[in-house]
Amino acid sequence: MTSPRTSNAPDGDTLVEIYRRAQLIRHCGEQFLKTIRAGRIQAPYYSPRGQEVLAAATMVTLAADDYVVTIYRGLHDQLAKGVPLKELWAEYAGKASGSCKGKGGPMHITHPASGVVVTTGVVGSGIPIANGLALASQVNGDGKIALTSFGDGATNIGAFHEALNLASVWKLPVIFLCQNNLYAEHTSFANGTGCENIAMRAASYGMPGVQVNGNDAVAMYRAAADAVARARAGEGPTLIEARTFRFEGHILGDDSHYIPKEEMAAAIAADPVPALRRQIVAAGYATDEALDAIEDRIVADVAEALAYAIAEPYPDVAELGRDVLDVEIVP
Amino acid sequence: MAYDILVPQLSFSMTEGTIVEWLAEDGAAVTEGAPLFSIEADKSTVEVPAPASGTLSITSELNEAYAVGTVIGSIA
Ligand SMILES: Cc1ncc(C[n+]2csc(CCOP(=O)(O)OP(=O)(O)O)c2C)c(N)n1
């Protein structure tokens, strides 16, 4: 382990960009919920509501061609990394012009051009995949780094521990971002995880473990930027535990009945998206009018993507046998 | 133009749903986002908000199971 760096705080323009991405995620999420409830799209939906600032502040520290591996609750990561709205919406709707030709759906969003290499539904499975991408970068010497995003529950899966160990041994340019929203389905963090926090698990594998308030744009940005600098400098992996909360249940249809009402109310009262907006305006980085204009643009862009996704055709039946091994290989 | 009200898919395994209650009357004015009907699927009952504002027209039967995507009414 080397001593931790201390990256600078984001400047005003970067903070506004973090806000723009957070607001895009929030609005896009609202429209997905509405569209699915209206029966226009049939898809499982894992809301990232409450975790927007975390993703936005992290992804602005990455280069466009850096890799991201995320999970079913991944809309925030995907949008913050730059997956285009139309391809994303069309994929959610299962349409042929989706980012995976309508064959992946929301749980498997893949868009290599924006660095989102894979989205997985099997808890913990993306973590070793990020190691593989980081190893490729190391071997090719192309300077790219990989970031893998996962939940608190995923850190109790064997693959998490195996991947962290190997990344440390090989000093891979990878960032392990645990988005600790304090629940894994219906299981609270205290009921499912044996140690006090996730960051301390890094000590077992000889890498820095950092705990940060993921809902604080400045703190999140600095923690991510530190890990990016380490990875780029060839100093190896970092585990970041970003504390956050999810406002809308595990999946659409889950009413969060297992979360104490006061806990939920306190989290919603501290909603990171409007908090960031107030922070930006108070610091004079942007006016309310300028932020309103950004939001108007988002509303228009999402409406366009939604209409596109509904209007596009479904994939042809012939697509079922394409992009997969549909012929049995007999020795 | 009338906006069709469809049976939504509200959970992974849901293939059909049963409207157990309309929260607005046939012919009443409804507002987008306000609770419109209660639907039962997979042993749980969920309130679904109105997808649009306008006059409600109910074209389906209560307590009858309909496949996801079926038109159960419209808002004009
Ligand atoms: C290997 C595996 N076990 C169980 C599941 C079922 N499952 C889906 S999401 C989830 C909870 C994961 O919680 P966490 O890692 O905290 O992520 P969050 O959903 O909170 O973002 C579980 C247990 C699964 N998909 N994969």
Ligand SMILES: [Mg+2]
């Ligand atoms: Mg969790």
